[in-house]
Amino acid sequence: MLAAADLTHLLKTLADPTRLRMLALCGSVELSVGELSRALGMSQSRVSNHLRLLRDAGLVSERRSGTSIFVRMAPDLGGEPGKGVWDALRAQLDESPEHRRDLLRLERILGERERRSAELFEHLAADWDKIGVDFSTGQARQRAAACLLPRGLVIADLGCGTGYLARGLAGLVTKVICVDRSRAMLAQARKRLEKERPDAQVELRRGELHALPLIDGEVDGIVAGMVLHHLSELGPALREMRRALKPGAPLVVLELEPHAEGWMREELGDLHLGLEPAAVGAALRRAGFEEIAVEPVDDHYTPRRPGPKTTASASLPLYLVRARAPRDPRSN
Ligand SMILES: C[S@@+](CC[C@H](N)C(=O)[O-])C[C@H]1O[C@@H](n2cnc3c(N)ncnc32)[C@H](O)[C@@H]1O
Structure with missing residues (x-):
């Protein structure tokens, strides 16, 4: 059972349309902070501030890889109340034109991600045996x-x-x-x-x-x-x-x-x-x-x-x- 103060904190965190849009985007796919910012059409610093609040409420998890931070919705959304409230809000979000625009931008970003990786190998193929085939013992x-x-x-x-x-x-x-x-x-x-x-x-x-x-x-x-x-x-x-x-x-x-x-x-x-x-x-x-x-x-x-x-x-x-x-x- 969540303490009243924690529940208030959770509800306050979710009572913000930008944070809801963020949660919806990183609900199905892990995104870098940069990708999330581009999908939302917002500055990285603004997105980072919102992310900090979402993370403190246990609603997103973060993973550092090299110089990038990747975020995704926490699998249990911080527990039962979080999940229940999110389910209720999620349906409304589908009706929002802003969220639909986010999804279109996200689709483009994910497409670019795939294309970049695929194109890399088109360029690397000729040199791949000098770059990426060595293992320490085989x-x-x-x-x-x-x-x-x-x-x-x-x-x-x-x-x-x-x-x-x-x-x-x-x-x-x-x-x-x-x-x-x-x-x-x-x-x-x-x-x-x-x-x-x-x-x-x-x-x-x-x-x-x-x-x-x-x-x-x-x-x-x-x-x-x-x-x-x-x-x-x-x-x-x-x-x-x-x-x-x-x-x-x-x-x-x-x-x-x-x-x-x-x-x-x-x-x-x-x-x-x-x-x-x-x-x-x-x-x-x-x-x-x-x-x-x-x-x-x-x-x-x-x-x-x-x-x-x-x-x-x-x-x-x-x-x-x-x-x-x-x-x-x-x-x-
Ligand atoms: C040409 S080498 C082949 C080596 C290996 N199989 C390869 O493909 O690189 C032939 C080997 O068969 C062995 N050998 C020849 N006659 C043999 C026999 N009657 N019994 C056991 N080993 C024999 C030789 O000592 C030699 O090491």
């Missing part, structure tokens, strides 16, 4: 993207090398298990991932593709990037992948089209100079995978020969093969 964007994926995903990156693919996955999925047979490559992957994805759950496991250090059905997905061409036989590795995947879980292979860069055998350890997509598809089918699909990718691998020469020595087309472990694990 975690926020990654978390936002991760929210779109099912929770709890565990993904294996096989033949992870120095962790390029794992870096993209870490933080997006719940856990990445990086597998490689090379201690040195795993050490580089650890260094990269600790630096670039310090909060992500990443496990590094040393092992061979034909004897994966993964238990049956441990992972929800596998990516095998640029590694199958290092294997003398695909069958044993693909059967291992099938074993480690949950029923129905996906496998993605990223591979090189057959090519003629012989130096990659000696200098990068490639056993095959690329692989025929159809041969990879057939090997997956033999290993029991389902829903096998080859997809071209608009990208080329551009390796550099080790040694002092650092320019790219080749530009090799890539492709993806997607497949799914059988939903029924007993199927052949």
